[in-house]
Amino acid sequence: xxxxxxxxxxxxxxxxxxxxxxxxxxxxxxxxxxxxxxxxxxxxxxxxxxxxxxxxxxxxxxxxxxxxxxxxxxxxxxxxxxxxxxxxxxxxxxxxxxxxxxxxxxxxxxxxxxxxxxxxxxxxxxxxxxxxxxxxxxxxxxxxxxxxxxxxxxxxxxxxxxxxxxxxxxxxxxxxxxxxxxxxxxxxxxxxxxxxxxxxxxxxxxxxxxxxxxxxxxxxxxxxxxxxxxxxxxxxxxxxxxxxxxxxxxxxxxxxxxxx
Numbered sequence: 001x002x003x004x005x006x007x008x009x010x011x012x013x014x015x016x017x018x019x020x021x022x023x024x025x026x027x028x029x030x031x032x033x034x035x036x037x038x039x040x041x042x043x044x045x046x047x048x049x050x051x052x053x054x055x056x057x058x059x060x061x062x063x064x065x066x067x068x069x070x071x072x073x074x075x076x077x078x079x080x081x082x083x084x085x086x087x088x089x090x091x092x093x094x095x096x097x098x099x100x101x102x103x104x105x106x107x108x109x110x111x112x113x114x115x116x117x118x119x120x121x122x123x124x125x126x127x128x129x130x131x132x133x134x135x136x137x138x139x140x141x142x143x144x145x146x147x148x149x150x151x152x153x154x155x156x157x158x159x160x161x162x163x164x165x166x167x168x169x170x171x172x173x174x175x176x177x178x179x180x181x182x183x184x185x186x187x188x189x190x191x192x193x194x195x196x197x198x199x200x201x202x203x204x205x206x207x208x209x210x211x212x213x214x215x216x217x218x219x220x221x222x223x224x225x226x227x228x229x230x231x232x233x234x235x236x237x238x239x240x241x242x243x244x245x246x247x248x249x250x251x252x253x254x255x256x257x258x259x260x
Contacts, residue, residue, distance in 0.1 A: 004033040006040075011198040012191075013037070013046045017053035023062040024053045026108050030065075031082035038089040038097070047095050047198035047205075050190045051116060055103035055183075060125065063107025066134070066249050083108045087115045087145070091213055094206040096197050100190040101125045102183045104164065111142050114149040117209065120178040120189045121167045127175075128164035133255065135245030148216045149175050 005016040015037050017024040024030075041049055053060045064083055090097050090112070099116035104126045111129065113119060129146065131138045138159065146155040150173055158165060171179040178189040197205065241255075248255035 002033060003027070003030040004037050006037045008044060008046070011045055011047040012194040013041045013044065013049045015049065015051050017051075017061060020054065020056045022065065023056045023059045024109075025062045025065040026083055026086070026112070027065040028068055028082045031086045035082070035086050035089045038086075038093055042094060047202045048194035049093065049095055049097045050100055050194050051090075051097060051112075052100040052187075052190070053103070058103050058124075060101050060103035060105045061109035061112075063105075063109045063130065066246065069134075069136075069246060083111070084139075084141070087112060087142075090115045090117075094209070095202065096194075096205065096209060098190055098193055100186050101167075102186050104128070106130060106164075111145055114175065115145050118177045118193060119175065120180065120186055120193065121170070121176050122180055122182055122186050123167050125167040126164040127158075127167070127170055128162060129158050130162040132159060133162045133245065134249060135239065135242040135255070144216075 001018075003017070003019045005014075005018055007014040007016075015034065017030065017034075019025065019027070019030055038049065096117040098118045098120060099113040101113060101119065101121040102125060103122075105113050106128050107130045110127050113127065129138070143155070143159070146158065149155075150158070154165070154173055157163075167176060167179060170176050178193065180186050180189050245255050
């Protein structure tokens with residue numbers, strides 16, 4: 001059974017995350033299917049893509065599959081991580097990608113959603129970025145995604161507390177394009193947006209999307225700044241706290257972080 005269902009309706013491609021046993025966690029296998037389905041749209045006359053999920057107990061996606069995070073002296077969010085590749089596939093797609101959300105979105109799935117070009121969400125949806133619960137130092141590119149979508153103090157609160165924000169607040173902050181009442185309205189709104197986009201000039205939209213991505217990535221980090229950030233991340237993911245965070249997650253207990 002595929003973990004990502006692919007349905008093409010004219011020039012709109014619909015992708016649905018479907019791994020109920022793991023609450024649609026972003027496992028390596030699911031992400032590889034997602035990447036292939038996004039890239040496959042380049043060769044299938046796709047002009048807009050809708051990314052959604054079948055909610056499991058109110059969860060849109062539980063986020064990165066924690067069981068697949070490395071436990072040795074290896075960066076858990078390295079450049080060749082499947083999640084990073086999926087985020088790049090979304091950003092590099094020549095067509096707009098619309099996230100259609102109904103349910104709670106956690107961790108890396110929250111990054112995936114805000115990396116999409118447009119977001120449609122039901123009022124009951126929530127969004128949380130949770131690396132601080134596990135002792136994971138989130139990478140600079142991922143943090144930049146949140147700063148592009150949210151005011152800096154909101155992004156800081158989300159990262160520092162690991163608490164979710166609800167869809168109403170997210171819409172008020174400009175993160176969500178269409179706020180709807182239920183899953184049926186979500187599907188309608190996503191279909192309307194994707195159809196509207198697919199009826200306009202695809203080459204112009206491709207160029208504009210590339211320009212927006214380039215401009216949002218425009219801040220240059222000096223070699224000194226980059227080295228400092230890299231050193232801070234290395235200290236964190238080689239720490240005892242990171243090992244404690246993973247152990248606490250698997251043992252279903254609160255983590256005892258000691259800052260070392």
